[in-house]
Amino acid sequence: MSQHKSVQSAWWACVLVVPVALAAAACGTTSETSTGPSPVKCQVALSSPQSPIEPGGGTGTLSVTTSSECAWSVSASVNWITGLTPASGQGQGQIQFQVAPNPSGSSRQGDITLNGVTARVSQMGAACTLTLTPASQSFGAGAATGTFTVGAPVGCGWTATTNDGWITVTSGGTGSGNGSVNFSVGANSGAARAGAIAIGGQSFAVTQGSPSTPSCSYVIQPASASVAAAGGTASVTIQALAACSWTAASNVAWLTVAGAAAGAGNGTVTISAAANPGSARTGTLTVAGQTFTVTQAGSCTPSVSSTSQSMGAAGGAGAAVSVTAAASCAWTATSNASWLTITAGASGSGNGQVSFSATANAGSARTGTLTIAGVTFTVNQAGSCTSSISPASQSVASGGGAGTQISVTTPAGCGWTATTAAAWISITAGASGSGNGTVDFTVAANTGAARTGTIAIAGQTHTVTQSAACTYSINATSQTLNKNAQKGKDIGVSTGATCTWTAASNDSWITITSAASDIGNGTVKWTVSQNNTNNTRIGTMTIAGQTFTVTQNKN
Amino acid sequence: MPRLPALLIVPLLLLGSARPALAQESLSTVLSFLLVNRSIPTGDFARDTEAAAAMRDALVGLLQVEIATLPLNSPASGFTYRLDPELGIHVRASDSFGPFFLERSLTSGARRLSLGLGFSQADFSDIDGRPLRDGTLVATASQLAGEAAPFDAETLTLRIRTRTATMSATAGLTDRLDVSVAVPFVRVSLSGDRLDVYRGTPFLQASAVAASSGVGDVALRAKYNVWRQGGSGAAVAGEVRLPTGDKENLLGAGSTIVTPRVIGSYEPGALGLHGSFGAAFGGPSAVLDYGGALTVSATSRLTLVGEFLGRRINEGGRLTDVTQPHPSLIGVRTVRLSATNQPTVRSMVSIGFRWNVAGSGLISGNVLKPISTAGLNARWLASITFDYSLGG
Numbered sequence: 001m002s003q004h005k006s007v008q009s010a011w012w013a014c015v016l017v018v019p020v021a022l023a024a025a026a027c028g029t030t031s032e033t034s035t036g037p038s039p040v041k042c043q044v045a046l047s048s049p050q051s052p053i054e055p056g057g058g059t060g061t062l063s064v065t066t067s068s069e070c071a072w073s074v075s076a077s078v079n080w081i082t083g084l085t086p087a088s089g090q091g092q093g094q095i096q097f098q099v100a101p102n103p104s105g106s107s108r109q110g111d112i113t114l115n116g117v118t119a120r121v122s123q124m125g126a127a128c129t130l131t132l133t134p135a136s137q138s139f140g141a142g143a144a145t146g147t148f149t150v151g152a153p154v155g156c157g158w159t160a161t162t163n164d165g166w167i168t169v170t171s172g173g174t175g176s177g178n179g180s181v182n183f184s185v186g187a188n189s190g191a192a193r194a195g196a197i198a199i200g201g202q203s204f205a206v207t208q209g210s211p212s213t214p215s216c217s218y219v220i221q222p223a224s225a226s227v228a229a230a231g232g233t234a235s236v237t238i239q240a241l242a243a244c245s246w247t248a249a250s251n252v253a254w255l256t257v258a259g260a261a262a263g264a265g266n267g268t269v270t271i272s273a274a275a276n277p278g279s280a281r282t283g284t285l286t287v288a289g290q291t292f293t294v295t296q297a298g299s300c301t302p303s304v305s306s307t308s309q310s311m312g313a314a315g316g317a318g319a320a321v322s323v324t325a326a327a328s329c330a331w332t333a334t335s336n337a338s339w340l341t342i343t344a345g346a347s348g349s350g351n352g353q354v355s356f357s358a359t360a361n362a363g364s365a366r367t368g369t370l371t372i373a374g375v376t377f378t379v380n381q382a383g384s385c386t387s388s389i390s391p392a393s394q395s396v397a398s399g400g401g402a403g404t405q406i407s408v409t410t411p412a413g414c415g416w417t418a419t420t421a422a423a424w425i426s427i428t429a430g431a432s433g434s435g436n437g438t439v440d441f442t443v444a445a446n447t448g449a450a451r452t453g454t455i456a457i458a459g460q461t462h463t464v465t466q467s468a469a470c471t472y473s474i475n476a477t478s479q480t481l482n483k484n485a486q487k488g489k490d491i492g493v494s495t496g497a498t499c500t501w502t503a504a505s506n507d508s509w510i511t512i513t514s515a516a517s518d519i520g521n522g523t524v525k526w527t528v529s530q531n532n533t534n535n536t537r538i539g540t541m542t543i544a545g546q547t548f549t550v551t552q553n554k555n
Numbered sequence: 556m557p558r559l560p561a562l563l564i565v566p567l568l569l570l571g572s573a574r575p576a577l578a579q580e581s582l583s584t585v586l587s588f589l590l591v592n593r594s595i596p597t598g599d600f601a602r603d604t605e606a607a608a609a610m611r612d613a614l615v616g617l618l619q620v621e622i623a624t625l626p627l628n629s630p631a632s633g634f635t636y637r638l639d640p641e642l643g644i645h646v647r648a649s650d651s652f653g654p655f656f657l658e659r660s661l662t663s664g665a666r667r668l669s670l671g672l673g674f675s676q677a678d679f680s681d682i683d684g685r686p687l688r689d690g691t692l693v694a695t696a697s698q699l700a701g702e703a704a705p706f707d708a709e710t711l712t713l714r715i716r717t718r719t720a721t722m723s724a725t726a727g728l729t730d731r732l733d734v735s736v737a738v739p740f741v742r743v744s745l746s747g748d749r750l751d752v753y754r755g756t757p758f759l760q761a762s763a764v765a766a767s768s769g770v771g772d773v774a775l776r777a778k779y780n781v782w783r784q785g786g787s788g789a790a791v792a793g794e795v796r797l798p799t800g801d802k803e804n805l806l807g808a809g810s811t812i813v814t815p816r817v818i819g820s821y822e823p824g825a826l827g828l829h830g831s832f833g834a835a836f837g838g839p840s841a842v843l844d845y846g847g848a849l850t851v852s853a854t855s856r857l858t859l860v861g862e863f864l865g866r867r868i869n870e871g872g873r874l875t876d877v878t879q880p881h882p883s884l885i886g887v888r889t890v891r892l893s894a895t896n897q898p899t900v901r902s903m904v905s906i907g908f909r910w911n912v913a914g915s916g917l918i919s920g921n922v923l924k925p926i927s928t929a930g931l932n933a934r935w936l937a938s939i940t941f942d943y944s945l946g947g
Contacts, residue, residue: 031765
């Protein structure tokens, strides 16, 4: 019996000890962690402009395609792309930008980058039109050197060549962009001659006199004169070497050379002006190769039907201007602005009409003048300042505060203002501006019903809606339950969409399982533990500031 | 018999020479890694790191409380003896072998020694009623106003298993006073994934596998029978759980827990009713534990047991969803899983048997099933114990 008991004890000892020994021997800690690749979220697609921008610059638009929750910001890689509007945003959208004129004859590319995604903007190069200054040069018979400058867009190459053997391009024969050309002319032993230097489709004229032609220079004194409306004479003296001949000729009908019309050396020319039956006028004569100007007062005073007119940005024909004058009173109409053209009635006598037109205005408002029968007629043309704002409207919480910044997109030079009639809206920045800009504003707290106000920005209306002061209600205020642990009926919370609220249990046996906080309408789920007491118990929850009472019957 | 103490020394020596923890991250750290730290820049969605850290702390704390306060099998002997004054010898005080987890009022008897070894396993399946293992536990989600579902949601899958081998010994110092010790050896294994589903596309963000083994919190107990009549009686008991388990590895509570307890038994015959009420102080949270047991002595060698165990954990915490507007994205609100620090009640029921195989050897088996959703729960917890009683 003793042996049996000993064996039994050993078996139990093994049963007890071996597993424990194994367990103890296995003490320790092991761990292995790994991380996955970074999730790719908020992928963005950015549309590229479909056609290159004109050399003169312009505006472009890019479309942003992404999920609604994805925020983005945009930037340009080159300084000739400006006015990115809006510079940041969230979700789908469009971005406008401006491209400056391309001063180069070569096309160029720039990038607009949004969250790492790039859209390429191409702009064509400017046309390679050269300007030569001066356009010609004359030389005496002796050898001489000359120079002229070449104006050309950057990147526009040119070559100066000549087919005349007596002209030599000494430097600057080839170039790109602005530059200058130096040349020389050989001594001329024969008759006067003319040549040219060809460059970029232009021609620089070179003339050279013969050795037999003395080097004559002429001075006329005075250079101009005035005569009365009734007519009269004026004299002009000529100073020249004795061998130097000269002529005098009128360029207008009402001026005539009364005396000798030609001579050599020093001399005097008498000029006769006919009576002026019309308005004041100006005429010229060419005396010894110089221009002599005669101004004659008018004998009539024409009047015009109006002195100014306004036109739309689209341009086109303006309203005709009536001229009232005596039948013998001649008058003219001229334009002083390149965008204004006299289309009819450039001159006349007596009563008449002047018609004009204006080109379309792609920029800001502008003013030009016509001179009609001596009267300045002013044309005011509106600009093409189309503006847009983004966003067009927004909602703000009842608590007030700063609103979302409003972006204004409009061509450079187009001025705008931002004003509001709502006393509860205050414009804090960007009350006025020119070109693209932004407007900041704040909203006062709303203690009453929901309200709507507007901000007038650059002719657009931005609507601000402010929700009513947050009020909360719950769809029940109490519930009675039996003793068991269980779920309570869901409690609905009603409030404004931007109103936040919380739910909390005030007693340990009531548990809010969701949601402890939320925004807008929501539901509170809750449970109670078993009531193991011998008393009915009452507890509460505070939900959106309201008290919900829970009564649980006793065990 | 002299060989037995020597054999018992072996595991203690092994325990003393247990391998130190390898240079690995603790289970708490690994859990934090899964909950928050993806080691990947968060990219386009700004995170409220303070809120994320709060969620991590709350969940780790919740798990620590749960694992550290799981009920241990009672180390008390299944055999109870009392001195028969007429016979002058110790006789069985009850035919019943008593409950599993609850103490009963009867003591082992003077100069009685009982040794025990129990094994239990738990595979945790849900926390606060939210499944842990199927990837539906949403940690954070972002949703646009007006949309029916979040456009971005991060979900957790956690597989947590504990295996516990508890070695216990109970000595009857007097006819009415028992002292006992229970040494649990715990293995906690953890694996999990964190999955981000953005616009229907899943991204595995983090995976982790970790396991830790070691001594749990050692329990020292004393029980004094203040009154008895047959199998019935009343006792007072005290338990001290020492912070021998590594808190960082979820092996222990991290601080000493003291639990005074009162016990009552009513066992007029084959049926026995037992009740216990105790209050634990110290540890991660104050706990009230209470329970009742019904024992049926089917035969002199077999006792069937049914138990109810309840725990009210003062700072057990409950999971909740917190919704806040996104700090920078318009129309986006973020829902975060968080925890509230509030009392919770855990309830379990257990059924099983205690079988006297031979001599004074006892094999017990039971299954434990949670009947409340609060806290960390396993679908079933199974345990088996071996006891052997010496002396007399």
